[in-house]
Amino acid sequence: MAAALSLAARNLGQVWPNPAVGCVIVDKAGHVVGRGWTQPGGRPHAETEALKMAGERGRGGTAYVTLEPCAHHGKTPPCAEALVAAGIARCVTALEDPDLRVSGRGLAALKQAGIAVETGVLAEGARELNVGFLTRVTTGRPFVVLKLATSLDGRIATRAGESRWITGEEARAFGHRLRATHDAIAVGSGTVLADDPELTCRLKGLEHRSPVRLVFDRRGRVPASAKVMTEAPPTWVVGAGPTDASKKAAQHIEIAANQDADRWLPAVFQELGKAGLTRVLVEGGATLATALLSAGLVDRLYWFRAPIVIGGDGLPGIAPLAVDRLAGSVGLRCVGRRTLGNDVLELYGRAA
Incomplete structure (x- = not known):
């Protein structure tokens, strides 16, 4: 077996x-x-x-x-x-x-x-x-994995916006292996506008394993000229439309945007489940990551920490959650920890 x-x-x-x-x-x-x-x-x-x-x-x-x-x-x-x-x-x-x-x-x-x-x-x-398949069959939505790569103090960029590269080569290679084992990789429109990422698997020999790319574009901000809209593999746009970008997408999943994220996101992921996705890797940015945590949709968290301190004026990996009492914080359970070069990877699951 x-x-x-x-x-x-x-x-x-x-x-x-x-x-x-x-x-x-x-x-x-x-x-x-x-x-x-x-x-x-x-x-x-x-x-x-x-x-x-x-x-x-x-x-x-x-x-x-x-x-x-x-x-x-x-x-x-x-x-x-x-x-x-x-x-x-x-x-x-x-x-x-x-x-x-x-x-x-x-x-x-x-x-x-x-x-x-x-x-x-x-x-x-x-x-x-098969946690992704099992989650989709039992809940109707895919298994959601959030990946964060930050400094020790939880920053994903300096105050000037520099972020390449916070983590080292081994951690980045591990991140690409994660891409190769997920059905889709998701980012928010802010990440597309700030970084213009390709969102592909670039490990030698695994290029063909690049997953479907999901762009969460609730306000229709992503331009049709973005790399995710002009290069393979297929891209799905989730959110407002039709827009120039969504018209170019392999698939456009439109969910009414006139509701808060705690209701909008569960509806989105139910639609992604109906479309067949079982495992979604979310890579950014802070707004999307925070909304998923707030909505209780994060099943697993890979947190890569680099041994650097950027300071409080850097861009945080998690946006404000408006938590007044500790009882209202997002609870997680540490299920693993390993070293990747000079970086540390912490793996978290849902709180028991």
Whole structure:
């Protein structure tokens, strides 16, 4: 199962709206004869890829699958049926699929065909791997990851606006790896106007893993000449419209802007979930980051801290939250910490 989880992670960020699944087929003698993982775009599925490799050698063997095999007819036939037809004798899964089209039906179909079924093996690892898919299925919105890169005193730029580069090369490379494993990367219009970013993955060999780019442009300020509007990969504009920029976008998601951010943003992310996104990485700026924290939409926070102090006149990474009492502050839970060159990365999840 550990090998299947490793395979599943290979195309993480490339398979939405489907989950990233891995499958390992072992023959009756205990030899691995088939391996598969969900392909870009969400198909072919992991099970069919592994069964194709295994061929007749998989008959009577065991399939290790990171998520319950699908049981519904979509753009491809059910994987549960494929496992039965291939003569698999035993199926070990990590998680049941909460998707109502599956939700136990895949395992029931296997059992009905006489296949021995075991579930819950390395379930926590499988849950972490597909936290985006699971969040979308259970809440209707994608899993939201906020990334901040600041000085020790929480500044993202000097008072003159200089920000390149606060963190070092290793931290920036880690940030690009995050981009490669998310379905979309989001910024606010202020970041586009201030930095004109490309929002691509620029790690050698992973350039093709650049995610969809989301621009939150509630007031219609982004020009059509911005780099995110003129270069690949696809860009979605969220907010006011139509504008010159939104007309050029691969997709325009328009949500009525005459409401406060605490109501507007949840509606936006529900629409992003309907569009199929499961994992969204938010990189800036301070206004968007603060609004997401205030709305309770941040599921995970990657905070990169550089060993420098900029001072109170620098640009803060978090805008005012109007917190009068500590009880009204945004609570988080530290779940990890590591060093990247001279920088420190702190990982936070929702408060327990």
